[in-house]
Amino acid sequence: MTGLTAPGGDADPPAGAEGPARRRGRPPRTESAGTRDRILEAAREVFSERGYDKASVRGIAKAAGVDSALVHHYFGTKEQVFEAAVEVAFAPALAMRDSVVTGPIEEAGERMTRILIGLWENPVTRAPLLAIVRSAVNNETAAAVFRRLIAGQLLRHIAARVGRPDAELRAELAAAQLVGVAMVRYVIKVEPLASADPEQIIRRVAPVVQGHLTGP
């Protein structure tokens, strides 16, 4: 797991390894280091541009400048490459979860809203999120990957912190409000929300998210 933060150096990591902290910048182009990362970076780009349906292992291999067999060697099937790429893109969202889980629960709504808006405001984190949404909306396999991540990595942990019998439903309705804002503002871009000041959105949405989490 040392490869998670170092920019290179893992010559041949096990197939299950992943590098969520390495999303920014290209790894060094030596054959011994970063081949897996280069494939992952190419996968993110190809899935972003083409969506899950139209992306292929062959196309990802070509974008990474390697043979398809190497992609299969590191990741397995197209679904598994997608899952690895989504996990990387999903890593910033886990910051939201950690922030919700660790801070005071009475302010979790604002923290959750602020982090999510921040992720979508930043083009670097927006592009992969958009790619995940596009793929999940269009393809059932991609939706299943996304579903597992949302349920297992996000909602379950937030729900545990909320600590009520209906906590999972509460966490999910809170997430639904944020998903809806992201869809309308960043994906469909409907005015006036598309041009509204982020702080204004946070002021209005955070109490609603909080209400879902801990309201009556």
Next chain:
Amino acid sequence: MTGLTAPGGDADPPAGAEGPARRRGRPPRTESAGTRDRILEAAREVFSERGYDKASVRGIAKAAGVDSALVHHYFGTKEQVFEAAVEVAFAPALAMRDSVVTGPIEEAGERMTRILIGLWENPVTRAPLLAIVRSAVNNETAAAVFRRLIAGQLLRHIAARVGRPDAELRAELAAAQLVGVAMVRYVIKVEPLASADPEQIIRRVAPVVQGHLTGP
């Protein structure tokens, strides 16, 4: 506009005519009646199955059993065929708007929520909604069509009924909560929301929608 409710009989309607009440069932297969409707029905199916990007006027013509030139004659470009098809699929959502606009504003949140959940619960209305969402998420031209409809046909009217300076933003945040619920429950299908009782969802979401519309 008599063609809106009759199942056929308009031999050659003007290009701007539309038939939102005629969505169910195929029109009679005579050349003089319902050709336009048949094209529209085929367009809905093709856009539903393939999405905006992969759909073509030629494919729609083939599905309708007519020449491509006839599709262009009735509708114009692919974007215009899409717009007409979306308007038809969008017609039930206008019921939501009318209900919100005509009834007491203090209960508009529940009406809006109930109608939207009803549209998504019904497979007949869900399929075209899903097709619109898929196309709008994937294609900027389709998103622009969807955006115009949401802003012009839905939000503006609801905002006028809310009647406050920030009414459009309020209406849109209310819509965002419903969009988010639809995305999480019907598109991505994340549990426990995906299997929750519709009445339970309405009980939890309606007050939030109402809060966006008329809350402090």
